Amino acid sequence: MQIDLYDCVSPLDFRYYGADERMRERLGPYVSERARVASEAQVEVALAKVLARRGICPESAAAEIEKAAGEVTAEEVAEEEARIKHNIRALVNCIRRRVRDDAKPYVHFTATSFDIIDTATAWRFKRVSADVVVPDLKELLRVLIDITRREKDTLQMGRTHGQHAVPITFGFAMAEYVSRLGNRIQAIETTAESLRGKVSGAVGAYNASAIFCEDADAFEREVLAELSLEPSTHSTQIVEPEYVADFVHALISCFGVLANLADDLRHLQRTEIAEVAEAFEKEQVGSSTMPHKRNPWNFENVKSMWKKFMPQMVTVYCDQISEHQRDLSNSCSQRFIPEIITALVCTVDRLRRVCSRLVTDEEAMQRNFDMTGGMVAAEPAYILLAAYGHPDAHEAMRQLTLEAQRSGKALWELISTSEELAPYLERMTPRQRDMLRDPASYCGLAVEKTEKVCEHWEQALGL
């Protein structure tokens, strides 16, 4: 059944994912409704295979079921569901129709709907993580590491509270995101790997399967092994919800890192700062009415996507609560989790594209640095004064910076001409005095640490 793209109501469908052919090709096999049905059919196949292996059903039945499951379409299942109002029974009916009578009983044999649904979900999320989410994140990380290394010596003013603080390099600033993103990639990998399935029947006690297998829990393990999954330690009608909750937390907290990166970059693109810029295409229009505008619209989009999807964690937390051996009130809400994956992948793709062509302006960084370059010497000055015995160095420097602001004089001028400070200055090494005169050298381990962080994550993630 076709729908016109612009008749859709979800911006993911008509704009961010559905309108992007490449995205649909890569993500569709995991996040679309079609993918859902196909995954569920494959869980039925896994079940049939193990039934045959254990001699509960004939090999031929399993083979027929496998063939049939491969042929069933989402359209067909939707049509059957419209008739009988039950989505998994609809799938089962569609498979049954295609197999001979003696195979029919073994479709969905002893299973409950959520054996199929929860297992298929774990399987899809695990695969989309391994095949798309993590590789795409690693590609973005590669781009960030490249910028980070390239800029590791580029002097930049460090900023806290939006105020000039003390010097860093632009590479060091970017290393923050290398590290935090690396950390989240690990979190996504770990939690995706931990996703679990179940084949324990209607209330999780193996009531039906135990009629045919004394070791129904081993049977469950075998079926899931077909899909490289492990069983939930305990299950009711559903898998323990915390596995998915951990996975979604990893996704959403990863989204938060991207949002922070985007926020930093768009602030660095402010007209008054202008240290970085999104590259603009030749025909691109910045504003419908202000022809001179070059807006950081991609970074803004990242922040906006995060605002949209971050609160979905509340839904996941609400879905931890399901009455007794479960109520169905998590069913519809969980259908929306693939949206989070889709939004994250679209956002990663956007950031990768934009960051690959990130324009940095070293001169602007120097110019901004120079605005208050002298003043930032207040920190090393106070520390050195203290170290050389000044009884109240912090206060002394606080007074001097106030005077510098009042008088417009350079801080170094005030420091170097102060009679009170002279004895301490004399005790300093030349390099220390240089640092106060020209605080560009007051960069600490910015360069070394930048390199270490890059190396750490390259190794940890096998980049």
Next chain:
Amino acid sequence: MQIDLYDCVSPLDFRYYGADERMRERLGPYVSERARVASEAQVEVALAKVLARRGICPESAAAEIEKAAGEVTAEEVAEEEARIKHNIRALVNCIRRRVRDDAKPYVHFTATSFDIIDTATAWRFKRVSADVVVPDLKELLRVLIDITRREKDTLQMGRTHGQHAVPITFGFAMAEYVSRLGNRIQAIETTAESLRGKVSGAVGAYNASAIFCEDADAFEREVLAELSLEPSTHSTQIVEPEYVADFVHALISCFGVLANLADDLRHLQRTEIAEVAEAFEKEQVGSSTMPHKRNPWNFENVKSMWKKFMPQMVTVYCDQISEHQRDLSNSCSQRFIPEIITALVCTVDRLRRVCSRLVTDEEAMQRNFDMTGGMVAAEPAYILLAAYGHPDAHEAMRQLTLEAQRSGKALWELISTSEELAPYLERMTPRQRDMLRDPASYCGLAVEKTEKVCEHWEQALGL
């Protein structure tokens, strides 16, 4: 551009809205991307009309723009946007292409993108509220009022903390939802009516329009009047975000009322209570594996939808924050608001269908009442004892209920044979003693209040 329904990623598109032809027909003209583009085009028309009326552009230009705006398609705009990366400029270009050279300058004349976008949004939300959301809610309310009146005399045990409390009628229980839903319909109406537009230019100061109109704010008012809108009291590049925030709060708090109703009904459908039931169709399957199941799956779906969409209020609150004359970080997130409207309307539709055929079981209500019917006399007994002078009536009755539970005797038996209580019992009127013997009559104003609530909301909402 067509997309296969099952390649979509949003359950709204492939399942709840997009797959339901009637829903698409009714809601599509307001919530789809196509509707967005069409609404925006109409704002350009309103602008051109007022330009002509004021003699700033020729009448013929406005007429041409109106004709062109009616022809522009969402596909075309999307294609142009792909080229120039700006959605409103793309719309403008598509309109311009269709008009003669002397009309071209007056497309989007002096406007900024968000003059168009925010105004179109207010216009769409206001119309979808008046044309679909509120009428559908009123239809549901009609159904609830009918149940409420029908059941106003049906005895039911009132329950607090899941425990039997004191008697009500089932109609009284339903009157809660009549009232709360009525109240939310008013809230939606009021906040939708209050939505505002703007035609005040790039930063809200009428910089461009003031070149051509001394009274640029009157000009804004005129353009908006074409769409039956009023201007935001102040605007930057965007309308003050609180108007939309109030509207979405009304929608989401209305959703909460529906979720509570659904929750109550599904608990009343518990096997042990069984006072109501969703009607089941003849071919409907309740469980893929338990053929005897009749699950309250529609009520569960309502709760689930609420869990999905309720947290979106967080996004709306985050979008209150936009830097200076605005940043764009609300752009993408706001594109998703029509989803909330869509989900609410689908849910209202579902509840209307299910409640229209709600099965109630008066006998079950009586049976449940009888389980503890005697015990609930503890409340009127304690109050009457107190009124007739018993010095510690609450404690006396607490002790008696404990004894009733221990001994299995009826509470009335213990009351009526208690020597201590005899003098007080004697002072009671026969009707009061009857109430203690048969607490079914201890229903207060349940019936009258039920009727009053129905009448109140019928009048208030002109049903």
Next chain:
Amino acid sequence: MQIDLYDCVSPLDFRYYGADERMRERLGPYVSERARVASEAQVEVALAKVLARRGICPESAAAEIEKAAGEVTAEEVAEEEARIKHNIRALVNCIRRRVRDDAKPYVHFTATSFDIIDTATAWRFKRVSADVVVPDLKELLRVLIDITRREKDTLQMGRTHGQHAVPITFGFAMAEYVSRLGNRIQAIETTAESLRGKVSGAVGAYNASAIFCEDADAFEREVLAELSLEPSTHSTQIVEPEYVADFVHALISCFGVLANLADDLRHLQRTEIAEVAEAFEKEQVGSSTMPHKRNPWNFENVKSMWKKFMPQMVTVYCDQISEHQRDLSNSCSQRFIPEIITALVCTVDRLRRVCSRLVTDEEAMQRNFDMTGGMVAAEPAYILLAAYGHPDAHEAMRQLTLEAQRSGKALWELISTSEELAPYLERMTPRQRDMLRDPASYCGLAVEKTEKVCEHWEQALGL
């Protein structure tokens, strides 16, 4: 019972509210646990008064109850609750102890706990809104209006996407917050006024009170009138939750406006922009290690408080759901709502203090304006060119701004020397050409609108 302030776990108690004597004096009578108990006692008094007026209990009983209720302490109630595990019964016992035997039955007569609790809550919230929240917000608004008027002519660059857009005045920028805050003050007033009480008994059907009054709903109305409240249209054991939800939404969306204001001001305090600053006290330390720092820490605090309390709306939405005639799962969560009020009032107080002494730097505004002052003429230039017949004015100006950026030439120089544009320039009025040369005059109605917004809200709120 005393607790050491620093043994508290809530930052509101040990830091923001509890440690501020003035704040405790003003807010304590409404938001503290003591205030809760006192309010509940007053609802018992209102009940007794109406019982007496209707002749259900002796006048002397009501008088005794009033006296006793005034004496009961929070400590005493807590102690009794520890014994019997029921907070309202504990309050009732404490009052009963103080009155003669014949008055005892009329304490809490026919009432249920939540008649008292919900009514007291509505009463407290309504009073704290009228006595503290709204007056404080109006004081802040007064401060903002003063800044706005003072700065209405101060040229500032308008900024969208963090980029220079077109000119405004700083007053116009502040007028945004005058308007949005004014609007939220109205929202808080309206929703606080709408808060409702109830005296309809254990399940809302007046079961107990109807024994003694045929018109038990009129009786309810009378009791509530003692506290200037109206009854909930319908109630179960509790008031319809939407009244409180609307009130909290008003509070939280007001908080969002404050957060946006704070965010804007802290960005304007960025070192590179430096157009405004929090005043610093003489002894104040900006950083523990960087003596030169002057951080916008108050504005940061406002944003931070908002982040803390904004998500509480989710709790309020969850509390809309209560089973049947109610479950108690909203009891503990609702005890925290006074925290939101407290946090908001503390934040308003902080903003008022900081804004009263807000330092603005007109020169910095001019300097920033001049950075790109020429370039912003691109908008009026494109519009005027279009108006005077240029066939593709937006694209022409887009090209010219690109050239200006490449060449470093002033935009006006390029415009005024362009052969292509010459014929259109000639058609412009001198004032229009002036605007392109010196876009400081391209301010639209910034000044007039600023004044209008101030006047509008002064009148609307009776300032």
Next chain:
Amino acid sequence: MQIDLYDCVSPLDFRYYGADERMRERLGPYVSERARVASEAQVEVALAKVLARRGICPESAAAEIEKAAGEVTAEEVAEEEARIKHNIRALVNCIRRRVRDDAKPYVHFTATSFDIIDTATAWRFKRVSADVVVPDLKELLRVLIDITRREKDTLQMGRTHGQHAVPITFGFAMAEYVSRLGNRIQAIETTAESLRGKVSGAVGAYNASAIFCEDADAFEREVLAELSLEPSTHSTQIVEPEYVADFVHALISCFGVLANLADDLRHLQRTEIAEVAEAFEKEQVGSSTMPHKRNPWNFENVKSMWKKFMPQMVTVYCDQISEHQRDLSNSCSQRFIPEIITALVCTVDRLRRVCSRLVTDEEAMQRNFDMTGGMVAAEPAYILLAAYGHPDAHEAMRQLTLEAQRSGKALWELISTSEELAPYLERMTPRQRDMLRDPASYCGLAVEKTEKVCEHWEQALGL
């Protein structure tokens, strides 16, 4: 400084934590403001020790600082902060005052405030997790395991969608919570262990410390080792926020498990189900007006606490975003995280107390089972029919259950007298037929799995 408990505004302070002496004793050393200050002082001690060890400051200075840090009080620091408006500088001043002049410079030497704050936070959270949160959770788990084992053979009807499904045992139902809670205990342990500190200075580049140590990152590692912490892989002014986000996610998702447990137990306490009950004390009052009520108020409190604290995850996600080398907008919001810990511990304590005395009613479970005991045979019947060759077993049984409901006949009667089913019934084993006649034996592996789950978690957590 003392505050009257009932003048507090936070229910944690006046009710749940502050009013409970034992709770204050156990948690206070970690979650109170006093604990915060004390922890921060200890980070200053760790710093001084390593300075001495490396010969940067004299041993005597470190010793003096250690002594002074142990004496500083929260009161004193608050007073100093009121003067200078900087909390860490206030602490530093308080320590400095107590040491000789030559030690003064080495208090806070080269550190920035958030070196102290973030490190102290990690240290506090890690210790409170190891000392209180995890041990308390394990105690609760112990109680749950005991119930689970005790009830592993107690027949209970399994319920899905609130409907009778197929049999389990009550122990199996409880095993769900053993497993989910066990899993969350591990999550809390792991994420607490992973919390990180930092001693990398104002922007994270070791600018100050690198003046004195070439290997400033090794120096950081040494200082943190004093507190058994590791450094953040990268840091700006603050530790990467994802470590705390993971920890809070673990806490909140653990809270969700408790809420689900409480919800299940309160539903099982519904009057019509009555399979479990909170034990009531002799003097306890259930309702202020209904003396017969025994409400599941503790379980309701658990749900309510969860509703209050669950949305705080949104705050944590918002706090992931901090501009450049950080803004301060996470400072105030993070002060509230100890509240989440406190609320969780109070809730765990409550559940442990209530579950230790949980009353279960085996007879009620049997009685409820018998209500529909026959009907649940529909599942095994359909599966066995299918296995023995029935061509459409699910539909056949669906029809039979409908007939059973219509006719009031027992399902087994219909099965055993059906001519159509007779040939399949004959093929069944006696045990299989027995299962259809008496589905109490259709319990699958409920008993074995229950035991396995208990053993698994006892081993995994070393119980």
